Amino acid sequence: MNDSHPTTTIDVALGERRYPVWIGHNLLADRDRWRAMLRGRHALVISNTTVAPLYLQRVTQGLEGLEWSSFLLDDGESHKSFSNVERALQALADLGATRDACVIALGGGVVGDLAGFSAACWMRGIDFIQMPTTLLAMVDSSVGGKTGVNLPAGKNLVGAFHQPRAVVADIDTLASLPEREYSAGLAEVVKGAAIGDVPFFEWLEEHADALMAHDTALVIEAIARKVRYKAGVVSRDETEQGERALLNWGHTFGHALETAGHYTTLLHGEGVAVGMVLAAKMSERLGMSEAVDRERLQRLLQRLGLPTTVPAGMDPQHLLELMRLDKKNANGQLRLILWRGIGKAEIVGGVDETEVLAVLQAAMPA
Template structure:
């Protein structure tokens, strides 16, 4: 097992990574302060892991709430249902919400926890690789709106993250690889040595070999934990973690959150951001080629569907939370390991990349 500590003044928490953690209730139950617990999961994950989790809740007053599976269910309506479930439970200020699932469950459950009585504890128990290496760490919670992804939410840090790598055995390969895209993103942003390590271990990670997988998860989480500690509410450096996200979120929204997975959108978005960086004279083509080659070795997409019009994607990109005063503000790079925030990107340059992808 590996432990990554997210260091925030008075609100730090551990990220535990390794096999057998779901059954190790003595470890994570100590992070529950009261007697009321609501477990939020979905209809795919609950039949597999809810029983194992709730065996660790013996003696507490707990209940569960299940969402339907899928990004399209990350809505205000379902937040309201979780809040109703907390009310039915009689949850007090020291209650705890446990998010058992992927990023949709974690984002929505965390947002509900942030809302109930103006903020109660929650614990992340991610069951997808994507959630383990990204959304479970850092305290971003929220829901989607019809006009865009994650446009409503709050920063609300968990009490702990329990990343049991055993649960990844039940994850379909496509969803697993979507999580690998986020690992690649972390290396592409700020760690060229990690990027080279991924190039050397790509086949083992694609096969889910345990030792390199745990190391990759821990390295990505450790990098993100450092960024979050320095910039919790994304006033500066933390925005760099969104490399590829402005493009990716637009692709997800254009596909009604059902055409591509988030990690696939990130993979495509990173390539588009790299190509735009080339176009603007910020980065060399060799770095883009290395990125594309690694993503392709890992079985990830590197270009958007031709079905989406460049102008429509640009309109969606304008709704990104990083934009200011109506101008595009994108996370681009200056080569592997050197991301940068770039304001005032011209529409014609973005359209040129989208049209030529």
């Protein structure tokens, strides 16, 4: 990737509050841009043992003159835990962090979620800046202020809405991303198009091969289009009282698959990809959509290197039990994000569990 493309700036507006999302090259080293977002003299950089050796120095060079320290997680979803939140908070205590301190999240979604949650907890809420280093985090988890940690019972069951001061998406970091992780990020791009942007879905179908070849201009455009879509939804429904729940298309099934695989069988984006296919099959079963839309979705996901079938060895009944813990559920009944075809998602409450179980059973590999 070259750096001939100018930085794209997208504003996330939340009433009178707003923050920038910057997408471009060499942004981690562009301290004149992001350093102005730090209001105090303390900064804690939270990263992981994979990302830190590659990029931590670029960030800490921008903290010259401040009192700062770093806290590193081991890599992987299983480390998004309360025990690591406690360690992050202790790092803030050791730093003497005051209410004008800032947490900087340098990494993927796990780092961003845990860093944001830790910032939300310290002194009842301090600033944090997202510096996503994975495509998945750039297009989804770094924007919108959802933070949280996992429990053995399920993913993201504990968390807080806590918006960042800024999002610094330096696409140079994608050069070190394994291909599987890159594809996992594209699943969240597809999700945004599948639930509410038909022209974007058609654009992805047209440019799937070029995106897989890491065409710089198209990667930036894909990130920007997905972020603009999500920013619009978040600005209208910050705390997921209505429309924002649509962004969970594929996630009720997907989180159950991730949890059943102990966060090692499927990456988050892979779980979402399979989850979207299952949600489409559920919609078909309820007479809401046609097979042709689901087949089109599957073809696009497969072209982007993503799985579309349930991994072997999973138990449909166990998956259903995990789905019962989904945060969208109400009055003891399942609420799923389903669709009426590409671009037309909706929230459906009171879904019959026997119908869900039938979809899961039919999706199990022979």
